[in-house]
Amino acid sequence: MANQCPVCGAPIQPEMIPATRTISFECSNCRSRLQVVKRDRTGLFVVSVTLSIAINILPHNEGVVFILATIATTLTVFVLGSFLLSVTGTPKLERSRPKARPVHLPRNVRPAH
Ligand SMILES: [Zn+2]
Numbered sequence: 001m002a003n004q005c006p007v008c009g010a011p012i013q014p015e016m017i018p019a020t021r022t023i024s025f026e027c028s029n030c031r032s033r034l035q036v037v038k039r040d041r042t043g044l045f046v047v048s049v050t051l052s053i054a055i056n057i058l059p060h061n062e063g064v065v066f067i068l069a070t071i072a073t074t075l076t077v078f079v080l081g082s083f084l085l086s087v088t089g090t091p092k093l094e095r096s097r098p099k100a101r102p103v104h105l106p107r108n109v110r111p112a113h
Helices: 042-057 063-088
Strands: 033-036 093-095
Touching: 042 063
Parallel strands: none
Antiparallel strands: 033 093
């Protein structure tokens, strides 16, 4: 699935998106500053921990060995999972906001929670 500019809807080529996802880039159509939305990896982390405990509980490791093995497995699964997500997933784009935000919000517009 092709990426779209969130501002004008023009298709964005994958080559346009910088490898360093934190760097903003320009839409070739409307010149808006865009950036890749940071992924939420909480779900992946939970899966990693659960999987690691399940794996390491099987050989009946005890105490420190179990904890160390679980941490090592968690890290491995998490890093591997993050890599797979970054390779297979389509990056989501959003309009890049400058760090210092102008404080000219209209009074009747409130951020939705
Ligand atoms: Zn655009």
